[in-house]
Amino acid sequence: MAEFINFYLFPGLVLGSIYALGAIGITMTFGILRFANFAHGETMTLGVYIAWTLVQLTGFKSMLAILLVLMPISMMLTIMVVLLIDKAFYKPLRASPVIILVIASFGLMLMIRSVTQFSWGVQLKTILPGIQPRMQLLDFFSFPLKHVFIVGGALLLMYAVHYVLTYTKIGKAMRAMSDSPELARLTGINTEKVVMATWVMGAGLACAAGVFLAVDTQVDTMMGFKILLPMFAAAILGGVGKPYGAMAGGVVIGVAEELSSYHWIGDGPLLDPGYKQGIAFAIMIAILVWRPTGLFKGKSF
Amino acid sequence: MRVLELDSVVGGYGDTQILHGVSMHVDAGEIVVIIGPNGAGKSTAMKAVFGLLKLTEGAVLLDGQAITNTPPEQVVRHGVCYVPQTGNIFPSLTVEENLEMGAFVRTDDFKPRLNEIYQMFPPLLEKRQQPAGTLSGGQRQMVAMGKALMLEPKILLLDEPTAGLSPKFRGEIFETVKKINSAGTPILMVEQNAKQALGIADRGYVLVDGKNRFEGTGQDLLDDREVAEMFLGGGKQSEEPPAKPSKPAAKKQPRKSGKT
Numbered sequence: 001m002a003e004f005i006n007f008y009l010f011p012g013l014v015l016g017s018i019y020a021l022g023a024i025g026i027t028m029t030f031g032i033l034r035f036a037n038f039a040h041g042e043t044m045t046l047g048v049y050i051a052w053t054l055v056q057l058t059g060f061k062s063m064l065a066i067l068l069v070l071m072p073i074s075m076m077l078t079i080m081v082v083l084l085i086d087k088a089f090y091k092p093l094r095a096s097p098v099i100i101l102v103i104a105s106f107g108l109m110l111m112i113r114s115v116t117q118f119s120w121g122v123q124l125k126t127i128l129p130g131i132q133p134r135m136q137l138l139d140f141f142s143f144p145l146k147h148v149f150i151v152g153g154a155l156l157l158m159y160a161v162h163y164v165l166t167y168t169k170i171g172k173a174m175r176a177m178s179d180s181p182e183l184a185r186l187t188g189i190n191t192e193k194v195v196m197a198t199w200v201m202g203a204g205l206a207c208a209a210g211v212f213l214a215v216d217t218q219v220d221t222m223m224g225f226k227i228l229l230p231m232f233a234a235a236i237l238g239g240v241g242k243p244y245g246a247m248a249g250g251v252v253i254g255v256a257e258e259l260s261s262y263h264w265i266g267d268g269p270l271l272d273p274g275y276k277q278g279i280a281f282a283i284m285i286a287i288l289v290w291r292p293t294g295l296f297k298g299k300s301f
Numbered sequence: 302m303r304v305l306e307l308d309s310v311v312g313g314y315g316d317t318q319i320l321h322g323v324s325m326h327v328d329a330g331e332i333v334v335i336i337g338p339n340g341a342g343k344s345t346a347m348k349a350v351f352g353l354l355k356l357t358e359g360a361v362l363l364d365g366q367a368i369t370n371t372p373p374e375q376v377v378r379h380g381v382c383y384v385p386q387t388g389n390i391f392p393s394l395t396v397e398e399n400l401e402m403g404a405f406v407r408t409d410d411f412k413p414r415l416n417e418i419y420q421m422f423p424p425l426l427e428k429r430q431q432p433a434g435t436l437s438g439g440q441r442q443m444v445a446m447g448k449a450l451m452l453e454p455k456i457l458l459l460d461e462p463t464a465g466l467s468p469k470f471r472g473e474i475f476e477t478v479k480k481i482n483s484a485g486t487p488i489l490m491v492e493q494n495a496k497q498a499l500g501i502a503d504r505g506y507v508l509v510d511g512k513n514r515f516e517g518t519g520q521d522l523l524d525d526r527e528v529a530e531m532f533l534g535g536g537k538q539s540e541e542p543p544a545k546p547s548k549p550a551a552k553k554q555p556r557k558s559g560k561t
């Protein structure tokens with residue numbers, strides 16, 4: 001039991017929190033700007049490299065300093081870059097058909113990746129070097145401390161998202177526009193402001209998700225792209241356009257991926273860990289076939 | 302005083318011209334009803350006021366000022382509120398959030414207005430924390446109207462507010478429209494339930510094929526034989542009365558023709 005929780009369930013929650021943060025941005029962009037943003041993974045990668053650079057510049061080695069000081073700064077810088085990208089690339093295409101926007105985001109994905117690889121190189125880096133302490137609970141449970149911070153940080157950010165969407169005027173306007181962009185316009189809602197708020201939220205969370213992933217693993221120019229599929233799967237599972245759905249979807253997919261290699265039957269893992277990534281894909285296809293609106297009744301494609 | 306005026310408006314969607322010179326106006330304090338067969342361009346005429354289609358000729362005047370081809374988000378700021386025929390609420394937002402969004406362009410405290418709206422539509426007060434999409438058709442229509450009224454508009458445009466409602470709710474909506482109007486808001490309304498609508502209207506316009514066909518006071522139109530034959534059969538199929546000779550239009554005819 002302790003083994004199950006320590007090595008499968010909790011790591012699943014860690015991964016799930018990261019997917020959840022990323023998926024919120026994807027689902028909000030889809031809900032409000034009406035397109036699937038393929039560059040979202042690259043936004044995440046960019047955020048990580050910004051954070052890595054800040055770590056080098058400041059020489060911070062403590063996890064708390066990185067997460068509490070450098071991560072918020074990186075989030076702000078990532079947001080600024082994304083707002084500039086919106087102004088330069090997406091804004092002129094605002095009235096274009098969806099497919100044009102999707103293709104533009106695909107192009108941006110390649111562009112951002114190239115810039116990242118060109119500026120920082122392709123070799124692996126670490127953001128948090130050294131052996132990390134573990135947290136012991138009741139003799140049985142033992143988690144790496146960083147995992148506790150990741151899950152805690154993700155929960156905090158998700159609460160912030162909930163707060164903004166429920167209690168602020170701009171947050172309500174975001175939900176309204178996601179419901180119906182046409183009516184939002186007729187109502188006099190400042191749709192450009194809502195679009196900006198969406199980018200701010202999406203980019204900030206993408207950066208945070210990326211930094212969490214980098215703290216957990218490594219810094220790699222393909223890291224965002226590698227988790228793009230599970231993030232899309234999470235958004236679709238939760239119901240496209242539904243931020244709470246994306247949160248739930250992210251956690252479900254993260255946990256499902258980790259649990260898939262638990263030795264449910266016999267001694268060996270149920271599914272070879274090498275196939276973990278297939279889980280998200282399988283869930284995504286299943287949802288698209290059987291319940292395209294997802295768990296939270298989102299939009300269907 | 303003339304609040305809103307469409308002056309020989311021509312326009313449509315893309316290359317398809319739908320309005321071929323439509324003129325109408327609403328004076329202060331009036332309820333004006335637009336009737337006409339399906340596809341006549343009634344909704345399009347409303348969209349024309351709201352900057353939702355490109356007008357190639359003619360003008361839209363608000364308080365005598367041209368607002369032709371002003372984009373919708375600006376038209377709202379000029380004090381015109383529009384409740385479209387469909388998709389007129391935010392279904393996943395609560396009733397109260399819908400009303401708050403209606404006040405989006407207000408910078409002052411809208412709480413007093415919110416309370417007035419709840420007084421006008423008591424059922425909404427009970428349901429204010431419910432997602433608007435879970436309400437009944439009649440109550441959704443109340444949300445839509447309440448949302449539009451949050452701005453205390455100079456004029457309210459309603460596109461078929463009773464479409465799809467049961468007769469009981471229809472009556473309630475017409476009562477509400479009268480109430481809104483007597484509180485001082487002029488109303489321009491498209492309606493399929495022509496008889497009831499003309500009953501509460503000061504004036505009405507009949508639109509056919511994107512052109513004005515008849516106009517007059519509500520009573521004039523109700524009494525007009527031709528209008529009666531075309532539209533007052535009481536139904537959705539009023540478009541082609543000759544095809545089905547035994548239908549309501551024929552039944553009601555004696556009463557109408559007697560008056561003419």
Ligand SMILES: Nc1ncnc2c1ncn2[C@@H]1O[C@H](COP(=O)(O)OP(=O)(O)O)[C@@H](O)[C@H]1O
Pocket residue numbers: 314317319337338339340341342343344345346
């Ligand atoms: N968004 C649109 N794009 C193209 N054509 C439209 C659009 N909306 C309505 N039309 C066409 O314009 C004509 C008038 O429609 P409408 O104004 O909705 O009629 P109604 O009098 O029933 O409200 C119809 O022939 C309809 O097919």
Ligand SMILES: [Mg+2]
Pocket residue numbers: 343344345386460461
């Ligand atoms: Mg119509």
